[in-house]
Amino acid sequence: MQLTAMDIYKLLPKTNCEDCGEASCMAFATKLSEKETQLDLCTELESEAFTELEAMLAPAVREITIGTGDKTVTIGGDEVLYRYELTYYNPTALVIDIADNLSSDEFQERVKTIQGTEFERIGEILKLDAIALRNASGDPAKFAEAATKLKDTRFPLVLCSFDPEAMRAALEKVGDEKPLIYAVNESNLEEMAALALEYHCPLTIFSPNDLEKMKNISRALRSKGIEDIVLDPGTFVEAGVGDSLDDFVMIRRLAVEERDEDFRFPILGIPALTWLYEKDEVQGGIREATIAATLMNKYADVLIFHGTSIWELIPVLTLRQGIYTDPRKPQAVDAGLYEFGDVDQDSPVLMTTNFALTFYTVEGDIKGKANTYLLVLDTEGRAVDVSLAGGQLNAEAVADLIKETGVEEKVKTRTLIIPGLAAPVSGEIEDESGWEVLVGPRDSSAVPGFLSDLKEKS
Amino acid sequence: MDKISQLLKLLEKTDYLEINEFRMDFDELELQLAPAMQRIMQQAVQQQAVVKQASEIESLEFTPPVQDYPGEVAEVQLGAGSRKPVFLGGQKALYRFEDPQPNPPVVTFDVFDIPMPGLPRPIREHFSDVMDHPGDWAKKAVKEFGANMVTIHLIGTGPKVMDKTPREAAQDIEEVLQAVDVPLVVGGSGDPQKDPVILEAAAAAAEGERCLLASANLDLDYRMVAKAAVDYNHAVLSWAITDVNMQKTLNKYLMKEGLTPNDIVMDPTTCALGYGIEFSIDVITRTRLAALKGDQDLQMPMSSGTTNAWGSREAWMKNDDWGPTDYRGPIWEIVTGLTMMLCGVDIFMMLHPLSVQLLSEIGSTFTKEYLSTDVPDISNWITELE
Ligand code: SF4
Numbered sequence: 001m002q003l004t005a006m007d008i009y010k011l012l013p014k015t016n017c018e019d020c021g022e023a024s025c026m027a028f029a030t031k032l033s034e035k036e037t038q039l040d041l042c043t044e045l046e047s048e049a050f051t052e053l054e055a056m057l058a059p060a061v062r063e064i065t066i067g068t069g070d071k072t073v074t075i076g077g078d079e080v081l082y083r084y085e086l087t088y089y090n091p092t093a094l095v096i097d098i099a100d101n102l103s104s105d106e107f108q109e110r111v112k113t114i115q116g117t118e119f120e121r122i123g124e125i126l127k128l129d130a131i132a133l134r135n136a137s138g139d140p141a142k143f144a145e146a147a148t149k150l151k152d153t154r155f156p157l158v159l160c161s162f163d164p165e166a167m168r169a170a171l172e173k174v175g176d177e178k179p180l181i182y183a184v185n186e187s188n189l190e191e192m193a194a195l196a197l198e199y200h201c202p203l204t205i206f207s208p209n210d211l212e213k214m215k216n217i218s219r220a221l222r223s224k225g226i227e228d229i230v231l232d233p234g235t236f237v238e239a240g241v242g243d244s245l246d247d248f249v250m251i252r253r254l255a256v257e258e259r260d261e262d263f264r265f266p267i268l269g270i271p272a273l274t275w276l277y278e279k280d281e282v283q284g285g286i287r288e289a290t291i292a293a294t295l296m297n298k299y300a301d302v303l304i305f306h307g308t309s310i311w312e313l314i315p316v317l318t319l320r321q322g323i324y325t326d327p328r329k330p331q332a333v334d335a336g337l338y339e340f341g342d343v344d345q346d347s348p349v350l351m352t353t354n355f356a357l358t359f360y361t362v363e364g365d366i367k368g369k370a371n372t373y374l375l376v377l378d379t380e381g382r383a384v385d386v387s388l389a390g391g392q393l394n395a396e397a398v399a400d401l402i403k404e405t406g407v408e409e410k411v412k413t414r415t416l417i418i419p420g421l422a423a424p425v426s427g428e429i430e431d432e433s434g435w436e437v438l439v440g441p442r443d444s445s446a447v448p449g450f451l452s453d454l455k456e457k458s
Numbered sequence: 459m460d461k462i463s464q465l466l467k468l469l470e471k472t473d474y475l476e477i478n479e480f481r482m483d484f485d486e487l488e489l490q491l492a493p494a495m496q497r498i499m500q501q502a503v504q505q506q507a508v509v510k511q512a513s514e515i516e517s518l519e520f521t522p523p524v525q526d527y528p529g530e531v532a533e534v535q536l537g538a539g540s541r542k543p544v545f546l547g548g549q550k551a552l553y554r555f556e557d558p559q560p561n562p563p564v565v566t567f568d569v570f571d572i573p574m575p576g577l578p579r580p581i582r583e584h585f586s587d588v589m590d591h592p593g594d595w596a597k598k599a600v601k602e603f604g605a606n607m608v609t610i611h612l613i614g615t616g617p618k619v620m621d622k623t624p625r626e627a628a629q630d631i632e633e634v635l636q637a638v639d640v641p642l643v644v645g646g647s648g649d650p651q652k653d654p655v656i657l658e659a660a661a662a663a664a665e666g667e668r669c670l671l672a673s674a675n676l677d678l679d680y681r682m683v684a685k686a687a688v689d690y691n692h693a694v695l696s697w698a699i700t701d702v703n704m705q706k707t708l709n710k711y712l713m714k715e716g717l718t719p720n721d722i723v724m725d726p727t728t729c730a731l732g733y734g735i736e737f738s739i740d741v742i743t744r745t746r747l748a749a750l751k752g753d754q755d756l757q758m759p760m761s762s763g764t765t766n767a768w769g770s771r772e773a774w775m776k777n778d779d780w781g782p783t784d785y786r787g788p789i790w791e792i793v794t795g796l797t798m799m800l801c802g803v804d805i806f807m808m809l810h811p812l813s814v815q816l817l818s819e820i821g822s823t824f825t826k827e828y829l830s831t832d833v834p835d836i837s838n839w840i841t842e843l844e
Contacts, residue, residue: 082740082743082744082747083736083739083740084739084740084743084744097843099843119780121732134840134841134843135840135841136840136841136843138841160840161840162837162840185837206837208833208836208837209829209833211520211522212518212519212520215518215520216517216518219518234833234836235836236833236834236836238819238834239819239822239823239831239832239833240831240832240833240834241820241823242554242820242823242824242826242828242831243828243829243831243833245553245800245823246553246554246555246828249553249555250522250523250555253523254523257523258523262518270839272839272843273836273839273843275843275844276834276836276839276842276843277834282785285785286785286788286789286792286812286816287816289789289792289793290789290792290793290796290816290820293792293793293796293797294796294800294820297739297796297797297800297801298800306843309781309785310779310780310781311780311781311782311785311786311789312785312789314772314780314781314786315731315772315786315789315790315793316793318731318732318772319731319735319793319797321732322731322732322734322735322736322739323736323739325736327736327740331737355734357733357734383729383733383734386699386700386727386729386734389677389699390699443771443775445771445775
């Protein structure tokens with residue numbers, strides 16, 4: 001149900017007054033359909049048309065922001081079931097839980113770990129997004145006290161308690177920071193709804209494995225005027241994971257394909273539940289990451305973790321980076337000659353392909369660690385092994401690249417270092433280019449070492 | 459407690475409030491009422507309104523969003539003769555709440571015809587005692603780690619590896635066939651000239667055992683591979699490189715050679731987690747959707763070379779900031795395979811026993827009906843979690 005620019009144009013004033021900053025109403029409509037401008041920039045819209053357009057432009061899944069100021073994370077906003085159809089919006093928020101009954105030291109330590117968790121990959125720092133405070137003590141005062149302590153962190157909050165009294169106590173302290181309230185169920189509906197309204201906070205519905213009940217609660221909340229809702233259909237981590245998957249998929253399908261108003265909200269999963277059944281740190285970590293990856297693949301917009309080991313979070317962060325890459329953006333960098341560090345006529349010459357992931361990986365490995373030229377071959381954005389199999393990486397193309405970039409005028413060497421995975425065509429490249437070919441490491445992390453060994457030998 | 463405090467206390471607890479009565483009884487106090495009092499009154503009134511609304515909520519029915527699919531995935535049998543057969547594919551829907559799939563995803567353990575010193579340590583740890591004999595290796599995978607299938611990679615036939623002859627390859631196949639009774643996938647060395655010859659020799663040695671010959675692709679003599687499969691009753695792995703159209707073309711060619719959709723498994727290429735997995739997600743999703751929509755050239759089960767995950771540096775590279783490789787490797791393999799499984803892949807080539815176990819656990823739920831499993835009560839997780 002992709003909205004076209006034409007659908008939008010029909011409702012615009014068609015005066016081409018340019019107030020919106022676009023040359024024409026049609027241009028504005030095109031930008032709107034691609035989510036690249038804001039409807040309210042059009043100054044000429046009648047309120048009726050505005051309301052209609054606003055509804056048309058609303059994403060299939062409501063976009064919700066947790067937190068305020070510079071402590072926010074936005075979730076939802078999705079339009080499609082499969083990323084290839086458009087793109088997925090707003091990466092899954094990764095949240096770590098913290099119990100309100102930890103000792104002061106343990107509490108501080110955990111907050112520190114959460115803040116310090118990051119991982120760099122292809123030029124992007126991957127981080128966590130929020131902290132979920134758990135009312136493990138069952139005591140409202142403790143819950144409120146712990147919430148106050150979290151005010152100083154750089155993270156937005158999820159407040160977890162089914163007890164409205166505890167929730168109120170915490171909201172009195174941090175309600176102005178717009179935390180996500182977790183959660184409303186059948187038995188606390190009125191009180192939690194009232195709190196969400198009073199503090200203008202988004203509210204999570206907890207209805208494990210019961211989408212009918214979820215629909216009823218959602219309808220009830222919506223009829224009270226609550227707009228920001230998050231859905232937790234229950235995370236089952238053992239044999240029940242099949243049910244969780246079904247629940248997640250059904251919710252998203254209803255939102256995207258049937259525009260079912262009761263389900264057009266972000267979905268929350270809790271891989272942390274793994275630790276209810278698995279106490280071993282390694283097994284637990286591996287299982288928690290597995291559940292997280294499962295749910296992230298099927299539409300989870302928020303995931304609450306208990307484990308903080310970096311080795312279990314890295315794969316999850318990496319998966320998120322991949323899934324949320326915009327498939328419409330070119331996956332290739334410009335081909336040509338790149339320089340790293342101080343290069344001169346004695347510098348070595350490396351080669352790789354113009355697949356963005358490959359290029360940024362190589363860049364990350366040699367930047368600041370080696371002084372070298374890097375030839376980047378146009379393989380239509382394919383990785384070394386893939387373009388070798390597909391024929392884009394071939395001897396002729398490499399020879400042409402050497403000629404076109406004029407690298408022969410810049411360096412004295414006539415030795416080209418190719419990726420280890422390109423070894424099968426090394427002979428052909430020599431024949432075609434007249435250069436000598438040296439097969440480099442299979443993984444570019446070894447390039448700086450490879451180059452310094454080479455230097456020592458010469 | 460004075461009267462006002464008593465009243466405040468009382469009001470806090472009541473859902474319903476008789477405002478008129480209250481005004482009469484405490485009329486004279488009205489002027490002195492603290493702002494707090496007024497707030498509570500307002501709240502009480504609000505609450506009353508809320509309660510009224512709640513009682514009006516209708517009970518809505520929920521209907522699962524089940525779709526109709528004009529197409530279905532072919533079922534491929536692997537293993538016959540002296541093998542216990544395994545079935546792949548056969549899906550009539552995308553998700554199990556629509557129609558549980560008839561066969562669970564299958565894992566096939568990688569075994570090699572040479573000792574493979576280059577395998578990551580966490581793998582070697584499990585198999586170092588059997589790596590000299592592919593038969594023992596296969597046996598261990600089946601006996602100790604419950605492999606549904608075994609993939610024997612004839613890496614040693616590579617001209618630059620050991621240049622083993624087709625005869626030697628056939629002997630290795632015979633050794634593995636003797637050692638286990640699960641179906642086999644037979645892989646070459648990746649040399650486009652030699653692979654068809656090797657696969658033909660292997661196919662002849664395993665006549666009637668219905669192996670999966672890996673692979674036919676557009677870079678080699680796929681006709682020869684297809685013919686070997688037809689002549690000796692095997693299935694063929696049809697490998698295209700993240701390209702739905704290339705996959706279609708190759709499948710068509712293979713079917714021209716006499717293979718049917720029940721004899722073909724597709725490998726749309728698994729890019730590892732962090733190394734382009736999103737391309738595989740898109741291609742595999744599109745392929746399965748096309749099959750269910752009725753595209754007869756894509757209605758075959760799919761395979762994933764999940765082992766690719768071990769090539770990722772996050773899986774093997776020593777780096778203290780990333781934690782021990784012992785854990786990173788298996789997770790990388792699981793997440794890679796799992797992601798492919800959730801897009802519709804039916805058979806997984808894998809290396810690590812733990813990865814295999816976790817993937818199979820999740821995969822085994824795909825054949826069950828929605829809500830047919832006993833699930834634990836998780837409603838107290840907030841306090842139960844340690
Ligand atoms: S402001 Fe509105 S009316 Fe004016 S050009 Fe833009 S879209 Fe058209």
